[in-house]
Amino acid sequence: MVAVLIILAIVFFFISVSLHNSADKQEEKFNNRPLIITSPSNDLFTNQKYAIINILAFAQGANSVSAYSDEANGILNQWLSKLGLSHVEAEKAIRLSMSLPPERSVQIIRDSMVEIKDKVFVRSVYHDVEHIAQISGDEDTIEFMKELFNDILTH
Secondary structure (H helix, E strand, O other): OHHHHHHHHHHHHHHHHHHHHHHHHHHHHHHOOOOOOOOHHHHOOHHHHHHHHHHHHHHHOOOHHHHOOHHHHHHHHHHHHHHOOOHHHHHHHHHHHHHOOHHHHHHHHHHHHHOOOOHHHHHHHHHHHHHHHHHHOOHHHHHHHHHHHHHHHOO
């Protein structure tokens, strides 16, 4: 019986060490992210890229004015290019986001955007999101985006 307990203790020790090392690697990977985003397609994690596309799509989908706006489509396409994402990848990310409860989707976007250390870059995203929201003319969307980005930028 004592031998079994010793073997279990050794196994748990190795599992603990392995998990600790894995957590350190993940933390190091996050901490080594650039302070200034110079190449969004290389500097951002996939979840951060999808968060940007999802928040732009959210603003664009506020109503039919922005949904069918060539200017709003142009802004979204520019971001797809900057982020190195294809239309298929963007559609997949947007569909997944739309399948979630709205609160959960917004929380995922918020959490991913907070991870971006370059606040000037985040403000540039906000600038384009705000521009699309202004195209929509929907005051609730404009106010929601203002509050969301205020929260993102203060964390």
